[in-house]
Amino acid sequence: MNFMKSRYNPLLLAVIVIGLVSALWLNVVRHDVEQKNNTVEMAMEYEGLRKLAALQGLPEEDVLRQFKDAGINSLMIFDTTLERLTKNGEIQTVTGGELRQAAALGSGMGVFANVGVGDVEENAAYVAATDKQSVLDDVEQDLCLRYGAERVKVVSENPRIIKIKGSTTLLPDGKYDEPQGLLQAPLGLPVQDMRKVAALGFKIIVRPQNYVDVTDEQIDSIFARIKEAGVPVDALMPCGTEVVGYPNKMQHLGERMQENNMTLVMLEHYTQLQFAKIDGLLPLAEFNDYKAARSYVIDPTEQKKISVGEALRRWALTDEERNIRVNYIRPFLMPEGGQDIMKTNLKYVRDIKASVEARGYTIGEAGVFSAENKDGFAPYFPAKVSFIPIVLAIAAGVVLYLALLFNLGGKQQIALWAIFSAGALALLFIGRGLFTRQLLALAAASVFPVLSMNVIFNIWDKNTSDKHNLLAICWNGIWQLALAIALSLVGAAFLSAILTDSRFLLEIDIYRGVKLTFILPVMLTAVLFMKRYDLLQVVGKGLKTLWERLNGLLDTEITFRHVAVLAVLLFIAYYFVGRSGHTGGVPVPAIELKMRAFLEQLMYARPREKEFMIGHPAFFVAVLAVYRCAPRWWQFVLTCAAVIGQGSLVQTFCHMRTPVVMSFVRALDGYAVGVVFGVIAVLVLGMLLPLVVKFRRRYLEE
Incomplete structure (x- = not known):
């Protein structure tokens, strides 16, 4: 019986289709909210x-x-500050130290000659008006609000002079790690x-x-x-x-x-x-x-x-x-x-304005995320009821994956789906349900790329010949990658819909499983591939055989080749995971920065390197391996690399601050560039591999 038909429960597939319709509707509503926020x-x-x-x-x-x-x-x-107001000529300010120095030198103190000797203190400032009495009134009010009336004293009524106790030490510009003195401390709005x-x-x-x-x-x-x-x-x-x-x-x-x-x-x-x-x-x-x-x-x-x-x-x-x-x-x-x-700077500002307007925005009062409301503003929070079909669909996807691993029957799948759905819905409606939505988003981002690859496995299993020419292999890679991306985007639609609200769009709440979203699809695909093709030769032989196989692997004699391969894999994992998120710490090479700048100019949404430089080319090479009947272990490695691209394009949607249409277009742009890299990889490898085989037979096997 066909592997896919024997595992995919039609009822669960129907639930996923219904959930997808609901998710697409929520994404359309989200897009409408984003489009209105265009100022x-x-x-x-x-x-x-x-x-x-x-x-x-x-x-x-x-x-x-x-x-x-x-x-x-x-x-x-x-x-404003006393220092700023004084520089602008809106008030007059002196320190107690300056008054004492002027008195010692016999210098004139102007209006501050009205300050009595007994009121002069080293750690104090004295403020008087210029021709703007209203400014002094505001300053007096601000000083009382900032420091309390007990530290503020009127030491002269005519002219009015205000004394405020405190340090008058001035800090240099940019010095923010020490308390500011009276002259630089904030007062109030001017x-x-x-x-x-x-x-x-x-x-x-x-x-x-x-x-x-x-x-x-x-x-x-x-x-x-x-x-x-x-x-x-x-x-x-x-x-x-x-x-x-x-x-x-x-x-x-x-x-x-x-x-x-x-x-x-x-x-x-x-x-x-x-x-x-x-x-x-x-x-x-x-x-x-x-x-x-x-x-x-x-x-x-x-x-x-x-x-x-x-x-x-x-x-x-x-x-x-x-x-x-x-x-x-x-x-x-x-x-x-x-x-x-x-x-x-004038040119700088004009160019920024031109770039903003060129992307369809208008200059005005900052836009906000607002749902339809007769009063003009309401935060965007979809009713939790609208999430129900999406929750049921994500639970169905998880069950379909488990069914592929454990040969679950139809009734077992429905029972497991009902349990998962009931639990998720109960948690969703308790409080904000934030953790539940995060968990559901992680499940959608992790499982649907794997289900997508399983559909591709079904297509690959139909191949029985190793005589395909390179052009045919390239064509198969093109349409099969398109199909894989389309199916993976089902998970992206669920993720985007389940997290959509004002808090996520503003990035007050963020998706917390970014690195897991990179790792889990690879791990889940690896487990599925090993189970499906019995790479360890343990399917149907019980746990004892599995344990013996694992012990055998652990008893393997380690050679330099093993160490070299492990080092390469560890470096790839470090680079792959370390480059995810915002604080991974892995530097970006200068040539890659230049390539990014070029793609930003060329495309509406710059595609992600993990897709068009790793995942999608690996998908094409995996197609080459399948249609040339390469060993399963090679297919396994290439498939695990290929799913990186699928996981990455779904992970794009985790950044909820990015407009949803841009995320979809980014996936398509990644596909377009990935096809170019993938076709090149197939053509180059397709021409080199026969030469390598010929060289090996001639020189290494003699």
Whole structure:
């Protein structure tokens, strides 16, 4: 009886088909949610542009207008500081040490001559107004909120001078591992700055820092300051190592953000996995009902090492591949291409904008993942009921694989399927069901590539001749690989559907089985192949025979050849697994980086090297081995290598931040390039093998 027909239960196949229809529907809905999220915000720091204007000796407003015309539509406003306000001429500030030195030298102290001798302290700062009394009022309020009224004292009423106790030591730029003194510590959002940038037509992203022992009053002061400025603020991006409200007032901040219809901007980690280390970020996203946008910035240390062109290439990919919706752009502070800093950065911004628009995005307020809702926003969380057919289908796939290994009868398969399904559904509906969904995704990613290869085994078993020409073998490789990919993509559809929601799309939750998804398909395929073709010659002979075979393998005398083969396999495993994920640590060769850049320019979605350089060429060589009747052990090794490609294309869908259509297209692009590499491999080996055989017979067997 046909191997496939004797093992594949028609009822379970029907369950998989129904589950696939449901999964495809959820993927279509996901695609619709992703398509609506098509607006990218181009943001820079207001202080960064101020610095650029000072470096170039240009009027600040002229610089701001030029960058707005180039494509920047949002500016980031941080909490101001006494140092910054003093440099800008908005307040006057001196330290206690400076007052004592001036008194000793008999120098004039200006307005601060009104400070009594008894009020002068070394570790204190003294603040007075210039011509902007409202700024001093805000500063006094901020100082009280930051440090408490007991550390703030009015030492003169006319003119009004405020004393604040604390260290006045200044830290150099970039020194973040020591506490900041009074002059550099954050105060509050600057009203004048918000008004200025809004008047020039920019959107505003505020970046307030957390308070010590934060209270509702302190959080409310942020929104009171925005109201005082009288300008619209669309987004809040945390600054520092904690979100405002951490650890126990984040819900209040989230509620205030919802009241003001503000988006939470979440900065991606420099490893491109989840987010920068900011305590309270993920809970705040939940409290803001997942109205959040992912942001990317090139790390300052890294930016100093790369060219403008290399930076531009990264921006061209980031929005589309990782659902980045706030491009956080830092200026280059060294000129390039014979242009001054200003022209260098204006061109940089214009080119980023052009690359964003060329990929179909519009420049505006950062897009968010939103389901259909009459109020304009609702987080995307499919009803758990919609997962039921997918759960049943994944359980069916697992049972089909087990049936291939253990010769399960039809009733046994149905009973096992019912048990697996009931258990998975019960766990799914308890709480969030996150772990269950992760486990189901791992099962789909691991089992369906193996089932796909089993269908190919059935096709290969029909071959009875070793006389096929190379062109026929290439054609068989082309259509059989296409079939294998199509069947593997069934598992990818299940994985994508079972994990789809706002948390996964934002990468708040991530798929945890990335490395297992690479390893398990290879292991499961190896076990299936050995069982199917009885490589150890133990099928039907009992556990005693299996134990004897294994003991025999362990008693094998180790030779240099064994050691060399083992070393090669270990290196391949290290490279294969180490290159997976974001923190494997295996470096990427320069030539491979160049090839990646070429494929990124050539194709919509750059295919993965594990597919077109390893898995798919190995599939073609396996076809060659089958149709030339090579020994089973050679077929076994090549098949295990071939399934790497199938597992890799399914694993692509584990990156839920990548648009689902891009993941499907990436699989097709991998197939296209893999066919080229595979055909070349077959033709080269097909021509070389006869020569090797001839050489061996002539010289090695004499």
